[in-house]
Amino acid sequence: xxxxxxxxxxxxxxxxxxxxxxxxxxxxxxxxxxxxxxxxxxxxxxxxxxxxxxxxxxxxxxxxxxxxxxxxxxxxxxxxxxxxxxxxxxxxxxxxxxxxxxxxxxxxxxxxxxxxxxxxxxxxxxxxxxxxxxxxxxxxxxxxxxxxxxxxxxxxxxxxxxxxxxxxxxxxxxxxxxxxxxxxxxxxxxxxxxxxxxxxxxxxxxxxxxxxxxxxxxxxxxxxxxxxxxxxxxxxxxxxxxxxxxxxxxxxxxxxxxxxxxxxxxxxxxxxxxxxxxxxxxxxxxxxxxxxxxxxxxxxxxxxxxxxxxxxxxxxxxxxxxxxxxxxxxxxxxxxxxxxxxxxxxxxxxxxxxxxxxxxxxxxxxxxxxxxxxxxxxxxxxxxxxxxxxxxxxxxxxxxxxxxxxxxxxxxxxxxxxxxxxxx
Amino acid sequence: xxxxxxxxxxxxxxxxxxxxxxxxxxxxxxxxxxxxxxxxxxxxxxxxxxxxxxxxxxxxxxxxxxxxxxxxxxxxxxxxxxxxxxxxxxxxxxxxxxxxxxxxxxxxxxxxxxxxxxxxxxxxxxxxxxxxxxxxxxxxxxxxxxxxxxxxxxxxxxxxxxxxxxxxxxxxxxxxxxxxxxxxxxxxxxxxxxxxxxxxxxxxxxxxxxxxxxxxxxxxxxxxxxxxxxxxxxxxxxxxxxxxxxxxxxxxxxxxxxxxxxxxxxxxxxxxxxxxxxxxxxxxxxxxxxxxxxxxxxxxxxxxxxxxxxxxxxxxxxxxxxxxxxxxxxxxxxxxxxxxxxxxxxxxxxxxxxxxxxxxxxxxxxxxxxxxxxxxxxxxxxxxxxxxxxxxxxxxxxxxxxxxxxxxxxxxxxxxxxxxxxxx
Numbered sequence: 001x002x003x004x005x006x007x008x009x010x011x012x013x014x015x016x017x018x019x020x021x022x023x024x025x026x027x028x029x030x031x032x033x034x035x036x037x038x039x040x041x042x043x044x045x046x047x048x049x050x051x052x053x054x055x056x057x058x059x060x061x062x063x064x065x066x067x068x069x070x071x072x073x074x075x076x077x078x079x080x081x082x083x084x085x086x087x088x089x090x091x092x093x094x095x096x097x098x099x100x101x102x103x104x105x106x107x108x109x110x111x112x113x114x115x116x117x118x119x120x121x122x123x124x125x126x127x128x129x130x131x132x133x134x135x136x137x138x139x140x141x142x143x144x145x146x147x148x149x150x151x152x153x154x155x156x157x158x159x160x161x162x163x164x165x166x167x168x169x170x171x172x173x174x175x176x177x178x179x180x181x182x183x184x185x186x187x188x189x190x191x192x193x194x195x196x197x198x199x200x201x202x203x204x205x206x207x208x209x210x211x212x213x214x215x216x217x218x219x220x221x222x223x224x225x226x227x228x229x230x231x232x233x234x235x236x237x238x239x240x241x242x243x244x245x246x247x248x249x250x251x252x253x254x255x256x257x258x259x260x261x262x263x264x265x266x267x268x269x270x271x272x273x274x275x276x277x278x279x280x281x282x283x284x285x286x287x288x289x290x291x292x293x294x295x296x297x298x299x300x301x302x303x304x305x306x307x308x309x310x311x312x313x314x315x316x317x318x319x320x321x322x323x324x325x326x327x328x329x330x331x332x333x334x335x336x337x338x339x340x341x342x343x344x345x346x347x348x349x350x351x352x353x354x355x356x357x358x359x360x361x362x363x364x365x366x367x368x369x370x371x372x373x374x375x376x377x378x379x380x381x382x383x384x385x386x387x388x389x390x391x392x393x394x395x396x397x398x399x400x401x402x403x404x405x406x407x408x409x410x411x412x413x414x415x416x417x418x419x420x421x422x423x424x
Numbered sequence: 425x426x427x428x429x430x431x432x433x434x435x436x437x438x439x440x441x442x443x444x445x446x447x448x449x450x451x452x453x454x455x456x457x458x459x460x461x462x463x464x465x466x467x468x469x470x471x472x473x474x475x476x477x478x479x480x481x482x483x484x485x486x487x488x489x490x491x492x493x494x495x496x497x498x499x500x501x502x503x504x505x506x507x508x509x510x511x512x513x514x515x516x517x518x519x520x521x522x523x524x525x526x527x528x529x530x531x532x533x534x535x536x537x538x539x540x541x542x543x544x545x546x547x548x549x550x551x552x553x554x555x556x557x558x559x560x561x562x563x564x565x566x567x568x569x570x571x572x573x574x575x576x577x578x579x580x581x582x583x584x585x586x587x588x589x590x591x592x593x594x595x596x597x598x599x600x601x602x603x604x605x606x607x608x609x610x611x612x613x614x615x616x617x618x619x620x621x622x623x624x625x626x627x628x629x630x631x632x633x634x635x636x637x638x639x640x641x642x643x644x645x646x647x648x649x650x651x652x653x654x655x656x657x658x659x660x661x662x663x664x665x666x667x668x669x670x671x672x673x674x675x676x677x678x679x680x681x682x683x684x685x686x687x688x689x690x691x692x693x694x695x696x697x698x699x700x701x702x703x704x705x706x707x708x709x710x711x712x713x714x715x716x717x718x719x720x721x722x723x724x725x726x727x728x729x730x731x732x733x734x735x736x737x738x739x740x741x742x743x744x745x746x747x748x749x750x751x752x753x754x755x756x757x758x759x760x761x762x763x764x765x766x767x768x769x770x771x772x773x774x775x776x777x778x779x780x781x782x783x784x785x786x787x788x789x790x791x792x793x794x795x796x797x798x799x800x801x802x803x804x805x806x807x808x809x810x811x812x813x814x815x816x817x818x819x820x821x822x823x824x825x826x827x828x829x830x831x832x833x834x835x836x837x838x839x840x841x842x843x844x845x846x847x848x
Binding site (some may be wrong): 074102107123130199200218242246252273286290304328329331336343346348349357362382387406409411414 | 667762789813840
């Protein structure tokens with residue numbers, strides 16, 4: 001890994017694949033076809049893109065039972081425990097409707113209501129992650145969303161991976177459909193004979209899925225389009241190079257465009273970590289991917305001191321941040337921008353990917369400057385509540401009317417004033 | 425107004441102006457030009473589009489003082505009082521960082537951090553609303569955003585309206601620039617010599633502003649693109665037709681595409697309200713606009729009973745909802761989808777537009793199904809905090825490693841396991 005000092009503006013930003021014009025036209029065509037032809041279109045595309053001929057799109061209880069029976073029992077237990085941890089953490093985010101009555105008797109507040117329905121996209125192939133099912137479904141579940149739907153492209157045998165079905169069942173998904181790609185997003189947004197539309201779509205996917213989500217945004221809500229994974233480690237000499245290196249590689253193995261960065265005031269730690277990365281890379285099953293990521297987007301920054309190191313982290317706004325230093329919690333105080341912050345040597349990043357409870361759907365590409373991990377708020381709305389008292393009305397009616405007239409909106413002013421006249 | 429019964433799926437959805445290809449190309453060109461030429465481009469565009477030749481883009485303290493001196497003193501007081509009310513309401517939304525320690529000693533939580541900076545777009549001409557300045561700035565202020573910037577297109581005299589400057593000063597905006605259109609959005613997103621970039625851009629604008637916000641989204645955050653205004657009134661015979669009509673017209677005067685709807689089980693109320701709308705329309709300064717809105721997008725639905733009426737409201741998911749019925753708070757319990765809910769006859773919608781405290785930036789076009797009024801959360805991030813204890817690590821390391829291997833991510837498993845080995 002390159003060891004460098006900090007000389008200029010730093011950024012984790014990699015160019016986002018925003019698709020070609022041709023891909024966009026394909027996606028628009030697929031969406032229109034699903035809107036006009038419904039299930040027929042879904043079946044045709046599923047045959048064309050996934051090689052599966054399906055009678056029924058919906059996964060049956062028998063298929064789920066079968067997935068259970070062929071899935072390692074030990075892993076079912078682990079997935080359930082992860083689900084419980086995720087549930088507990090997200091439940092602490094849940095906010096109740098609140099109101100207050102001010103001195104003139106008016107009641108103001110926010111009424112919290114879950115979305116009616118949510119749809120989760122789960123990619124096919126090697127990216128069909130059970131953990132991703134849990135992380136997308138549980139915040140919606142905790143919010144109180146009544147209808148949670150999952151879609152995922154089947155294999156040529158017309159089946160979904162057992163792990164995905166098991167995780168969906170454990171998370172409490174009510175409906176699962178064997179459809180993927182832009183056609184699945186269109187079905188979730190606009191509905192077909194067999195799939196009723198949802199209010200929000202979350203979950204990762206390929207460029208066609210990402211483009212389709214952008215197209216339907218506004219008609220339904222979507223989550224953020226995720227970029228390649230990132231980890232930044234902020235460490236001093238109290239940290240162990242082998243552990244840092246292992247964590248850097250855990251993100252590098254995701255994607256050739258993943259970014260793994262160490263920021264430290266210690267040149268010794270920098271050098272030892274670089275050597276460890278090289279050593280641990282050899283023999284990883286996904287060595288080629290990880291190596292390319294490390295070569296292209298990996299870096300070790302040696303800073304003048306810890307303060308400068310913290311500044312570098314805040315500039316990077318990484319998706320995952322590990323803080324392995326003396327007095328780590330004090331340093332966390334000064335961190336302004338990071339998706340998830342892992343503190344201390346026992347908080348290895350994969351602990352958060354799978355098990356600790358916080359969500360693993362996190363802002364990438366520097367967007368941690370302004371956005372948050374997937375959370376319960378993403379599945380709730382906050383309607384304003386205003387019950388103005390007669391006293392408040394009488395005290396303020398003329399002010400409101402004057403403000404409205406200042407802005408040239410006479411009917412606004414009259415709406416207030418007519419209530420005064422009506423009372424005389 | 426048309427009086428009709430409920431026979432089919434209802435929707436407030438009007439087609440959104442998503443711009444022509446030509447407009448999109450213009451906007452992309454403007455953004456690129458601002459990125460490459462900075463302030464020079466801003467000055468050139470401001471001359472071209474606004475007819476103003478500016479030396480300095482930034483509004484000076486002298487200009488603000490001048491605006492103050494020419495602005496009615498009484499209105500300064502009203503704007504300050506509105507600011508205080510908005511501040512109080514939004515402060516109740518503010519959430520603190522929280523953590524909890526679970527039974528095995530791990531600390532988990534959410535670290536709340538305000539965005540570093542925010543930019544507010546304020547349109548020019550008749551849409552330069554001081555209330556809009558307050559509503560966009562105060563949530564950011566309450567969140568703790570340190571740098572709040574305002575941009576707005578100047579008149580040909582190179583000035584901004586006094587009301588906008590006064591409101592910006594009262595709201596606590598630190599920097600104000602005389603630039604509008606797509607060029608202002610580009611400057612806020614990417615920065616120029618005189619305007620440092622921000623993390624989030626909010627505020628309404630014309631189609632060029634809306635397209636520019638879409639273009640820069642991802643590099644910075646944006647608020648939702650607002651559609652035309654909507655009001656739905658849910659009422660029974662306890663409500664007064666003249667007051668309902670006045671409120672319906674207060675939204676209709678905004679825009680020829682505004683939507684004003686009454687939903688009631690009472691045919692008598694329906695007929696009396698229709699007559700009142702006709703009567704009050706005559707002589708409104710914006711009569712032509714309001715009449716076209718009422719004719720095109722106004723409706724009175726007579727329902728079988730109150731339950732059906734509530735169902736209609738939940739289908740519509742209106743931006744503004746007024747509930748003027750007996751036992752109004754009981755009925756509010758059953759409302760699932762609305763941007764802001766005004767309860768009782770003294771809660772005329774303009775009270776919320778200007779003064780009560782809740783935000784007037786609200787979800788339109790049915791998006792209240794899944795989104796919220798502008799609020800303090802929009803200017804904060806919630807970073808996950810994970811400080812795993814040694815005990816928790818020892819109990820769960822093998823489970824996490826097994827989960828990672830199930831998903832084919834060996835480096836994830838090793839990152840956990842190396843910590844066990846290192847300890848032996």
